[in-house]
Amino acid sequence: MNRITLAALCTIVPLALSTVGLLTNTDMLAPLKTWANRPAALEHQQAQALRPVIDCLNRVDSNWRVAYSNYRSRSPRANDPSLDIIERFPERYQRAQGPQLSLLDYDAKRPDLCLLTSSQRSALQKYLPQIAALRNDYMDHLLQVYSSVKEFDFYPNATVPGLTPAQRAISDARFFPVAEKFLTVSSELRAAVDAADRRIRLQQLQHLQVRDEHQMALIPGLILQTRDTMHSLDPRSPKQLADALSDLQQSWDHAQQYLRPNLPISDAKAQQLWQRIRQPGYDYLGALQTLARHSSETPDPERLNADYFETQRRFDLLVDTYNQAVGQDY
Numbered sequence: 001m002n003r004i005t006l007a008a009l010c011t012i013v014p015l016a017l018s019t020v021g022l023l024t025n026t027d028m029l030a031p032l033k034t035w036a037n038r039p040a041a042l043e044h045q046q047a048q049a050l051r052p053v054i055d056c057l058n059r060v061d062s063n064w065r066v067a068y069s070n071y072r073s074r075s076p077r078a079n080d081p082s083l084d085i086i087e088r089f090p091e092r093y094q095r096a097q098g099p100q101l102s103l104l105d106y107d108a109k110r111p112d113l114c115l116l117t118s119s120q121r122s123a124l125q126k127y128l129p130q131i132a133a134l135r136n137d138y139m140d141h142l143l144q145v146y147s148s149v150k151e152f153d154f155y156p157n158a159t160v161p162g163l164t165p166a167q168r169a170i171s172d173a174r175f176f177p178v179a180e181k182f183l184t185v186s187s188e189l190r191a192a193v194d195a196a197d198r199r200i201r202l203q204q205l206q207h208l209q210v211r212d213e214h215q216m217a218l219i220p221g222l223i224l225q226t227r228d229t230m231h232s233l234d235p236r237s238p239k240q241l242a243d244a245l246s247d248l249q250q251s252w253d254h255a256q257q258y259l260r261p262n263l264p265i266s267d268a269k270a271q272q273l274w275q276r277i278r279q280p281g282y283d284y285l286g287a288l289q290t291l292a293r294h295s296s297e298t299p300d301p302e303r304l305n306a307d308y309f310e311t312q313r314r315f316d317l318l319v320d321t322y323n324q325a326v327g328q329d330y
Contacts, residue, residue, distance in 0.1 A: 042127070043200045049123040050200070053135055053193055056114035061186055063109070064145070070178055071154055109155065111146045114139060128196060134189045145182040148175050198224070215259060215270035219277065222255050223322055226284070230315045233291075235304045241292035248288070252281055276325040277318060284314040 116124065123134040147153070152163060154170045163171060201224065209217050229244045259274040291307040294300065 028222050039327070045123070046127045046196065047200050049127045050131070050193060053118050053124065053131065053189075053212070054197065057186075057193065058188060060111055060113050060142070061190075065183070065186075067155060068183075070156075085130055109146075116143060131189070131192050131196060134185075134192050138185050138189045141182040141185045145178055148178050151175075202264050212263060215267040216257055216273075218258060219270060219273050219322075222251055222281075223277075223319070225251055226281070226315070226318065230312070233288075233308070233311070235291060235295055235308050236299070238292065238296040241288070241295050243289050245285070245292050249285060252285060273325055277322050280318040280321045282313070284318050287311040287314040 032229050121132070124135065152168075152175070154308070155176075201220065203219055205217055227246060229248055233239075233244060234240050255274065256278070259271055263270060286309070287310045291304070294303055294307050
């Protein structure tokens with residue numbers, strides 16, 4: 001399986017679902033908090049019901065997808081016990097390099113993190129019944145796939161002997177159909193959650209704009225645009241990457257000018273939030289620029305895959321910083 005295809009499959013969604021999902025319950029966004037926490041605010045109730053599903057996708061589903069990508073691309077060298085573990089499982093070393101996310105546990109192998117309390121299940125069924133049905137199907141397949149990977153060396157382990165080629169062929173023939181079905185169900189749930197989350201956040205952004213909180217609204221709007229761009233990236237299309245980079249660069253530069261200190265319309269809270277996300281945002285643009293440049297040169301799948309991974313990681317760091325700045329809850 002092509003590694004870029006796998007990268008797009010396994011890493012494009014993880015944090016995007018929580019990008020704009022954490023806008024309320026913080027003094028920094030007090031006007032929005034006041035509006036969203038009204039008892040009759042349907043969007044707030046839907047956001048609260050959606051949050052544990054987003055957490056499941058970020059903490060469990062994304063990790064499993066990365067592990068599956070690594071397993072599908074694993075070298076036969078992984079079966080050689082005479083080699084060092086870094087040579088056998090380079091993905092373990094690669095994931096330890098560079099800036100790390102502070103909110104997500106990439107080593108979590110716990111499907112129980114996706115379980116809901118009775119009140120959470122009731123809220124999801126009441127406010128988002130379509131997603132509740134998709135989640136029920138997802139949980140069945142999640143538990144099945146986690147049970148399947150216990151039967152062989154799916155996760156890198158230096159102490160577990162590798163399978164022989166014949167044994168692996170038999171194991172993979174049983175496992176791959178289960179895994180691919182799980183990915184299909186997972187993608188359906190992700191698409192529904194992403195659509196619901198985006199709709200809710202856009203409604204809240206519109207309310208900020210109606211209240212003339214334009215500087216404060218600019219930042220989550222910028223994060224939304226960056227999220228949408230990350231979703232649409234195609235490492236094989238130099239023109240698409242160049243256009244995406246140009247549009248985002250203009251938007252971030254506009255925010256830099258609009259949120260600079262000492263303007264007559266300065267909003268101190270918006271500027272405080274901007275100072276938190278500005279550097280991670282421009283770091284993301286730098287990674288996207290590298291990806292776009294290499295895509296326009298002679299194609300090198302391995303380099304493009306590494307560039308794409310770095311772009312996704314920088315995006316995750318931007319989102320992580322933003323979420324920490326505005327609070328952990330909706």
